[in-house]
Amino acid sequence: xxxxxxRKFQYMKQNGLILWLTGLSGxxxxxxxxxxxxxxxxxxxxxxxxxxxxxxxxxxxxxxxxKEDRDINVRRVGYVANLLSRNGVIVIVSLxxxxxxxxDELRYSSDNFVEIYVNAPIEVCEARxxxxxxxxxxxxxxxxxxxxxxxxxxxxxxQITCYSAKETIDESVVKILIxxxxxxxxxxxxxxxxxxx
Amino acid sequence: xxxxxxRKFQYMKQNGLILWLTGLSGxxxxxxxxxxxxxxxxxxxxxxxxxxxxxxxxxxxxxxxxKEDRDINVRRVGYVANLLSRNGVIVIVSLxxxxxxxxDELRYSSDNFVEIYVNAPIEVCEARxxxxxxxxxxxxxxxxxxxxxxxxxxxxxxQITCYSAKETIDESVVKILIxxxxxxxxxxxxxxxxxxx
Numbered sequence: 388x389x390x391x392x393x394r395k396f397q398y399m400k401q402n403g404l405i406l407w408l409t410g411l412s413g414x415x416x417x418x419x420x421x422x423x424x425x426x427x428x429x430x431x432x433x434x435x436x437x438x439x440x441x442x443x444x445x446x447x448x449x450x451x452x453x454k455e456d457r458d459i460n461v462r463r464v465g466y467v468a469n470l471l472s473r474n475g476v477i478v479i480v481s482l483x484x485x486x487x488x489x490x491d492e493l494r495y496s497s498d499n500f501v502e503i504y505v506n507a508p509i510e511v512c513e514a515r516x517x518x519x520x521x522x523x524x525x526x527x528x529x530x531x532x533x534x535x536x537x538x539x540x541x542x543x544x545x546q547i548t549c550y551s552a553k554e555t556i557d558e559s560v561v562k563i564l565i566x567x568x569x570x571x572x573x574x575x576x577x578x579x580x581x582x583x584x
Numbered sequence: 585x586x587x588x589x590x591r592k593f594q595y596m597k598q599n600g601l602i603l604w605l606t607g608l609s610g611x612x613x614x615x616x617x618x619x620x621x622x623x624x625x626x627x628x629x630x631x632x633x634x635x636x637x638x639x640x641x642x643x644x645x646x647x648x649x650x651k652e653d654r655d656i657n658v659r660r661v662g663y664v665a666n667l668l669s670r671n672g673v674i675v676i677v678s679l680x681x682x683x684x685x686x687x688d689e690l691r692y693s694s695d696n697f698v699e700i701y702v703n704a705p706i707e708v709c710e711a712r713x714x715x716x717x718x719x720x721x722x723x724x725x726x727x728x729x730x731x732x733x734x735x736x737x738x739x740x741x742x743q744i745t746c747y748s749a750k751e752t753i754d755e756s757v758v759k760i761l762i763x764x765x766x767x768x769x770x771x772x773x774x775x776x777x778x779x780x781x
Contacts, residue, residue, distance in 0.1 A: 446663065
């Protein structure tokens with residue numbers, strides 16, 4: 388019997404998932420993403436949340452908000468999400484990602500990409516305006532603001548839609564978890580404090 | 585007994601490693617990195633190779649080769665390497681990364697960062713000139729070329745140095761593996777085709 392220190396724990400190679408939350412600013416993507424992250428962590432999955440604002444600081448300084456720059460940003464997040472998910476991590480992405488073509492490019496080049504549309508009317512998002520960005524966009528302080536002077540192309544057939552103006556956060560999270568369970572998409576791997584062999 | 589489909593495989597959460605290969609263009613970083621990647625994969629570790637040229641396409645389009653842009657690039661690769669390694673992956677980075685300060689910033693902010701200096705004299709690298717880049721740098725077609733008109737700051741105390749002008753590739757790879765083994769740095773997790781429970 389090898390010593391505990393030298394013993395190798397074995398586990399199956401398994402793909403994770405990419406849970407891609409798209410929607411307007413203020414629709415609730417990050418709030419749902421964080422709740423989902425916490426829930427999955429408690430169930431002992433490997434989880435990473437890639438949030439648009441944080442990603443911009445770490446991966447995409449210098450990129451702006453033109454269509455070209457947004458597409459580069461989305462592909463970049465997709466690249467990192469793919470690196471993680473192919474090593475078993477459940478990656479939750481919270482990113483406006485307003486253009487359908489580049490979202491579809493990622494979705495259809497992956498077999499573990501779940502497109503989740505966080506769908507709230509722009510009037511609701513603007514009324515919330517938690518970051519004060521809609522006000523700035525309306526008075527011209529911010530240009531290329533999605534939904535105001537820049538387009539948002541709705542997903543045509545997202546796997547899941549969260550109607551975040553009508554549903555509670557928990558309802559949205561449960562809807563996502565039930566979908567994943569039914570689609571048999573949740574990895575069979577969970578963390579253990581004890582190891583396994 | 586749950587069905588095989590529903591059964592969850594358990595494994596320990598364990599940090600991976602960041603094996604950061606720095607050195608001049610042509611010193612042999614990518615060659616050593618690829619051999620190391622293959623060796624570790626055969627030993628059933630989770631491994632990802634982040635290679636400078638590929639990273640530039642996927643994460644850093646638009647960045648140039650000024651000190652500022654190089655530092656951004658290095659930090660970006662460090663960010664992705666950290667995301668992967670904290671989920672158990674052994675990340676091999678092959679990147680000139682010529683500036684000491686930003687390498688040290690990554691090294692000393694992580695407890696699983698191994699700095700590996702792939703050390704070959706510039707005369708040897710230039711004589712090899714596999715990509716023809718030194719010739720272009722000499723005749724001015726390329727600017728900011730490390731070692732020619734841009735600095736390379738040698739690591740002061742790398743954990744490992746591969747003298748790639750004197751050692752074979754296999755000797756360098758074995759040196760790295762022995763160091764990792766002695767430092768008890770190799771994760772205890774390996775992949776299994778059979779799962780474990």
